[in-house]
Amino acid sequence: MMTAVIFDLDGTLIDSAPAIHAVSNAELVARGFAPLTLDQVRSFVGRGVPHLVRCLLETSGENADGPLHGEICATLIERYETQLEGNHFYPGVRAALDQLRDHGHRLAICTNKPYGPAEAVLFHLGILDLFDVVIGGDSLPTRKPEPAMLHAAHERLGGGPMIYVGDSEIDAETAANAGAPFALYTEGYRKSDVHDLRHQVAFSEFEMLPAIVANWHWGA
Known part of the structure; x- marks a missing residue:
């Protein structure tokens, strides 16, 4: 699916x-x-x-x-x-994104970083073309943890099954507000314990993500 x-x-x-x-x-x-x-x-x-x-x-x-x-x-x-030096992928990110695209999944970015800098860093790292939708913190009247950004990205991707992938308290709150399943990347910027954040699945290595998406039980 x-x-x-x-x-x-x-x-x-x-x-x-x-x-x-x-x-x-x-x-x-x-x-x-x-x-x-x-x-x-x-x-x-x-x-x-x-x-x-x-x-x-x-x-x-x-x-x-x-x-x-x-x-x-x-x-x-x-x-x-x-001034884009100092931005770098977490381990396994590029391979995971390529694999998700190869399997036909549709990808989007929802970030509180303004759209211009977000687009610039994605282009700098060579992955801008992997995303069908990029929504920045100044793209809509509200930003995360308000759910409008996720709803807009989901609609622009054509609807259907959806999962949100993030690393922080803000991301967990955003997913909850949007009623979206949340996959928590545990090696990012969160301040809270993993168990204190609402999530459906947590992962520490991006090599795990394509299988998480492929095996997700929608509606379970």
Whole structure:
């Protein structure tokens, strides 16, 4: 049975934290702030650029919603589209995506990263053409954990059986809000214990994913 397989991006298909850390620190230092650690910046990832910038400013002792917020959001998005070094696949991702496509499954991305940077990094890594649909955090009026993004991707893929693949608390909440089965990749950016996140299946290696999709018991 052909399935709509919808993926989160950061922390699921790619480890983008090093790249986000680099561009965030470049922006902070350019504005006279101290650089932050990789672990600090990684903990801010997942809710979109506005949330990231609020965290950067708050940690730097600035008003999180002051006049700098909009300025830094705009310049970070510009940096994201061109400063792409530091983004890399998790092990086994490319092979799993190719296998899913070869088996006829339809693939989409739903990410809170803005559409432009998401498209740029997918192109940079050579996998943009594997996805029939890419929806970014600025593509719709709402972003995850609201369910509209998943519903839109599912509809654009033609409906039918669907599974959402993500790594975080936000992804688990999004799947629950959308009424979608959730496959949790355990090696991403989550902060909670695996058992504390709502999911139907968890996996630690992408080599496992094609079999998970193939053997999923829809409606069970």
